[in-house]
Amino acid sequence: MRTTGEIIRGEGLTSERIVTVDACVVGTGAGGAPVAAELAEAGLRVAMLEEGAWHDADTFTARPRDMAARLYRDGGQSATIGDPPIVLPTGRGVGGTTLINSGTCFRTPAHVLERWRTRDGLAELTEDELAPVFDDVEETIGVAEVPAELAGENAAIVRRGVEALGFSGGYLRRNARGCVGSGVCAFGCPAGAKQHTGVTFVPRAWDAGAVLFTGARVRDLVRRGDRITEVVAATTGGGTLRVRADVVVIACGAVGSPLLLRRNGLGTASGQLGRNLSIHPASAARARMDHEVRMWEGVPQSYYVDEWAADGIMLEGIAAPPDQAAISTPRTGTELRDLMLDVGRTATFGVMVTDEGRGAIHRLLGQPVLRYDLHRDDAARFQRGFVRLAEIFFAAGAREVMVPVDGVPVLRDGDVEPLRAARVRPRDLKLMAFHPLGTARAGADPARSVVDGDLRVHGLANLHVADGSVVPSSPGVNPQLTIMALATRAARRIAARG
Known part of the structure; x- marks a missing residue:
């Protein structure tokens, strides 16, 4: 060929x-x-x-800052209009x-x-x-399963937590031949x-x-x-x-x-x-560990947790190089600076929800407009997914866990109650989506x-x-x-x- x-x-x-x-x-x-x-x-x-x-x-x-402009439509900044706005990047x-x-x-x-x-x-x-x-x-x-040696420490942390708690998980299957774990799948291999x-x-x-x-x-x-x-x-x-x-x-x-x-x-x-738009919304939590993680080394999406798939909740690996991590971290000022100074010891993992909500597509002034409102039941699924992910991180030894939910503080000492007790509305979530259908x-x-x-x-x-x-x-x-x-x-x- x-x-x-x-x-x-x-x-x-x-x-x-x-x-x-x-x-x-x-x-x-x-x-x-x-x-x-x-x-x-x-x-x-x-x-x-x-x-x-x-x-x-x-x-x-x-380098994400170079490749996003070349390989993504609208530089990867396409987004839905609704509650909340959701970034929806696609390739070009x-x-x-x-x-x-x-x-x-x-x-x-x-x-x-x-x-x-x-x-x-x-x-x-x-x-x-x-x-x-x-x-x-x-x-x-x-298509083949990701080898453990290419999955990286980011995935290994979640695997250890999953096994400690007795949940169902495994290495993902993906389409790659000769992968070397460059960690930048989303920006051209x-x-x-x-x-x-x-x-x-x-x-x-x-x-x-x-x-x-x-x-x-x-x-x-x-x-x-x-x-x-x-x-x-x-x-x-x-x-x-x-x-x-x-x-x-x-x-x-x-x-x-x-x-x-x-x-x-x-x-x-x-x-x-143009109707019936589902997007499979996603988000990610971060965990600070006591050891070096270097989440950008290895396959970014290499491990999954399907324990709650029947509830429409999938946990999948997600990781990014430091510059992309800085852009996607929902923090500002000195807090963001402190997080980035410690990025080498930070693990990340994603939550994806099978959405109940549906949106629609139309054109306005020559440009596509995607209207989509997250269903309140999907917001509740994200909350449950983040609770489970935080438990997995703590079982793997995390010092603290940060979830992208407004009003929820940094979780420490294995305590997930501030997240479990929160009243999470769609607008409180920081989301992305990758699967418009x-x-x-x-x-x-x-x-x-x-x-x-x-x-x-x-x-x-x-x-x-x-x-x-x-x-x-x-x-x-x-x-x-x-x-x-x-x-x-x-x-x-x-x-x-x-």
Whole structure:
């Protein structure tokens, strides 16, 4: 498999260019790249369109302040509007958000598939149906459990606390080959170990003859009857790219796809387009230890605790280099200075909640606006999650634990009662989110969903959506593997129909 193939860069397209192919795939992230690979390998002529750029691993500096501006949309500062505002960073480039995520891979839990079958009518999404698809995806992206020696001391602290308390936990599975524990997964892997879609599925598509256009922002989908006949993109060079195709697959993410569809008056019949936004909100607590931790050494997200998964609470590792830690620490002034002076002995770990709340996406003055209010039950889940995490930290020997909850003091001497007794409202929490889903959700009923079980837009013959927007609800775990599997399955069905 080659590492680079035919790339036509948008800055070089200064006039109009017309391309005719069998399939046009818009987006190269967790959904688009697998579709492009599968269709190209089935013998279709495929054009991949990507708004962002191609990034070589040897250009990754491992410095968050440099890489955030290059690899993230809006420099990683995109956020929801609501109670509370929540930062929602996504990737921009070949590979999409898989370029900058932590690489964590979970298969869709069985109880989630059951809910999609009974509530959404997706009867064919069974474990048996998806198992061989997951097998193929995991082989392509090199999914394996994090070795203990690469997990780092940050993870080891939580593991010791979990084992002391008898909770359920383990090392995460992730897509990496040759990982050296650089600790900057979220800012482009400088070792080239992370197997994001730009270095796995995109090269598969290249090997089968696909062409990649970068710097191409799709604006218009030309419709004739029940078919899309042309995809029109503006290039960074000021030109226009027109791709004429028999099959069109939109994979611009849970934010971009509904906005593109709505701009073109497509997928709107049910009234669900742009609604049902789930984000899998997350936050992190910090613990001061008596020994050196150096949380930035090793895999940042390498260990998990699923003891309370049935309650919608997952604990997962999270760590960052010192400069990023300073930005993300919810303290100021001398308190922040003192924390950073002691950052080498600080451990961090995350809490993620399967959200009850739902948001919506629309466009205002040409910009996407995400309205999302955290549900009060989700605030209570965060409180319970932080209580359990604090207990784990203290069981592992922490001197003090800091939680990002307004009004809760630093916890000391193993005492979690100030946190347990607090009245925690959504606005009291400092949150981030990384998994926007559901804004063009799949379902059997055209009155309640945007795409069907094969990810085809209801009422259209050749337009599909394959990204996080089609996932009917939060799977409660990191969703990249779910998105890749659903996209792969849909592509195989498209190819089988000829």
